[in-house]
Amino acid sequence: MHSTECIKTISQTYLLYFNVCRMSIHEYSKETLQAFIQVKTRNATSGLLKLTRCIEEQYFDKTVCELGKHETFVDMGVFDAETSIEFAKNVEFEYDKILLFEPDVECFKVSKENIEKHNLKNVFMFEEGCYDYCGEISFVNEGTSSSRVSDNDINTTTIKIVSLDDKLEALKEVDNITYIKMDIEGSEYEALKGSIRTIKKYKPRLAVSIYHKPEDIYKLPLFIKEILPEYKLYIRHYNKPEPLDVSLRCELVCYAVI
Secondary structure (H helix, E strand, O other), X not given: OOHHHHHHHXXXXXXXXXXXXXXXXXXXXXXXXXXXXXXXXXXXXXXXXXXXXXXXXXXXXXXXXXXXXXXXXXEEOOXXXXXXXXXXXXXXXXXXXXXXXXXXXXXXXXXXXXXXXXXXXXXEEEOOEEOOOOEEEEEEOOOOOOOEEOOOXXXXXXXXXXXXXXXXXXXXXXXXXXXXXXXXOOOHHHHHHOOHHHHHHHOOEEEEXXXXXXXXXXXHHHHHHHHOOOOEEEEEXXXXXXXXXHHHOOEEEEEEEO
């Protein structure tokens, strides 16, 4: 199927599902999704521009949820640790713990330097990727935010992967998870599968990127609701201020909150 046709089919299926089942997706979220689809299928940016929120709000959007004190934050796909640093600032550095997962060698190094530079405490850093099992997998190690799991690229290396569920069982220092962010270049579905027990046990807020694969815009939200039906879902798009930056127009995030 042509990519444009695929996106249209996916979007229609997604919207139909939420309309028929009357799940907890708000009108603003539906409008954002529809505008995002217009960009992907027709390169029409005007609708999305009206609904786009500032990139600095990404993952910690106060229109969706408020952070409190004593949070434990899981950052999957760390890149340079900027998201974890922003998390710490948002709670005025009064958090319990931060868990970072970053399998890219260079990104892990930079992240560690940034964490130390900002003097963040109670940070657990793992040079591993999050998936639905523990083992090894082929990985494109680019030293950028686009590093990813892949079995199609020629220049790949092997990285360690873990499921969050298994990691937490072994990590006795952590007894609660309140917020999970996933931006892992197309491996979000597998990471969610590997976090099912954690999500059911702690019911953390989720912020999951849903744009890396065409099917993500319906597959990931539906799977989140399957894991924990009580979740309310919110869709938000982020970018730099006007004019719309074409290189960033895919920053689509699905939040899940109780």
